[in-house]
Amino acid sequence: MTRRPPALLALLVLVLAALVAPLASAADTCAHRGTLDPMYCDENRDMVADPPKDPAKLVSPDPLVFTYAPVEDPAVYEGAWSDFLRHLEKVTGKRTRYFGLQNYAAQIEAMRSGRLHISGFSTGSLVYAVNLAGAVPMAIMRDARGASGYHLVVITQAKNDRIRSVADLKGKRVAHVSQTSSSGHQAPVYFFSRMGVVPGKDYQIVFSGKHDTSVLGVVNGDYDAAAVADTVLERMIARNVVKAGDVKVVYTSPVFPTAGFAYAHNLEPRLVEKIKEAFYSFSFEGTSVGKEFKGRTGFLPLQYARDWEAVLGILTANGVTFTRDSPEYKRLQKPARE
Incomplete structure (x- = not known):
């Protein structure tokens, strides 16, 4: 039987250790992630991505890039959201840019890659954004009765x-x-x-x-x-x-929401607070947003685990998996209609 030289065995041990160490380290740094993509962690178990533990990974971009659930012509909503974006600029002190996208998957991938910072996602696509893009839901439109939606x-x-x-x-x-x-x-x-x-x-x-x-x-x-x-x-x-x-x-039943607004999980906490302030203080009356979304009056805080319970339950009961290679996610790559 051929015996390996001690030096070669030592080298193999070092190589294996180098390969295994990052995996063990990644597992050690996240005690719980639930259904979230391996890029994200959910140690407080609120079903959404936690901010990065490393302060160096927090970002405060300028301009802030925003979009709304895409329709066949993404430019439709650029004008509709103009008054809100001006309000967002005033509250945050940041410039803003509207980013028109062709479908739901492109919207999700843009946030995952860091090219999109704030977004209004459709009811179903928000779940994928949370799990695959680190989206953190914060707001929902309201009408005179409360959260906008149907039952x-x-x-x-x-x-x-x-x-x-x-x-x-x-x-x-x-x-x-x-x-x-x-x-x-x-x-x-x-x-x-x-x-x-x-x-x-x-x-x-x-x-x-x-x-x-x-x-x-x-x-x-x-x-x-x-x-x-x-x-x-x-x-x-x-x-x-x-x-x-x-x-x-x-x-x-509990309300079925029509759209959820979310920010990227790695935004600096102080910036997140300003973004929330901008949403919660914005009144639709007499604005470009109010003209487009008739009957809506403003925004309400959103609690994902509670407000999307019905949506999550229905998707899970129907065997949907929140991965980038799932058939359901691939369907989101088709041109979207509201």
């Missing part, structure tokens, strides 16, 4: 005394919209199952195809109840398609 509601005929809660849906015939509908199917399956009522098992699901069809089906007695978006019901009542007195709501 899943369960409706039944106003005179139906047999259904007063989700528990009363057992054994009934309930309209869902379609298997791909968030508020019209995926959300009911997620929320009701957690409440001890499993759709398709504890009650019969009937797919109506459309929210308004579900509403009309309840009014006409075709279904015992229906799971629909409250915004659709409100519009039907406003157009006198149905009367408010025709139905009653027996369940209202």
Whole structure:
């Protein structure tokens, strides 16, 4: 048997140690990261990236680069956000630049690479931005009622005394919209199952195809109840398609937010506080933002784990993985529509 010279064995040991040491060091420096990409850490377990531990990795860029969830023509929103960007400049003392992007994945990759500092992400893409780009959610648009968004509601005929809660849906015939509908199917399956009522098992699901069809089906007695978006019901009542007195709501879900605003995790803490101040102090009334987003009045603080609970639960229940090579993420590379 050939014996290796002691010097060669010593060299091999040193090489192996050099390869293993960085891996062990990386593992030691992050006690918990949850579903976040290995680039980030979540030791306080709030589901978003912690600031870098090394102060040298904190940045205070000038200009601050901002964008909003991309549409087919990214230039559409550059003018819409002009008044807010001027306000942001005044509060932070930094210049700003609007960065038009073609799709959600490009938006996420721009923040991951450090080319984007503040962004409004769509409801679903925010989850990928948090996990893959170190985005830290901080704000959501508000309207006169509070956080801007919509709810899943369960409706039944106003005179139906047999259904007063989700528990009363057992054994009934309930309209869902379609298997791909968030508020019209995926959300009911997620929320009701957690409440001890499993759709398709504890009650019969009937797919109506459309929210308004579900509403009309309840009014006409075709279904015992229906799971629909409250915004659709409100519009039907406003157009006198149905009367408010025709139905009653027996369940209202937490709000489904429409967009979340986030900053890059490695911004200097003092700058982050100024950015938050700019968001929370900005009033939409009489501004370019208010003209574009009618009915919205300003921003509210966002708590990701709480405010995106429904979105996260639905995505997880449907087997979505938050990685750059997942089929779902690749779909975000297509041109976006609001």
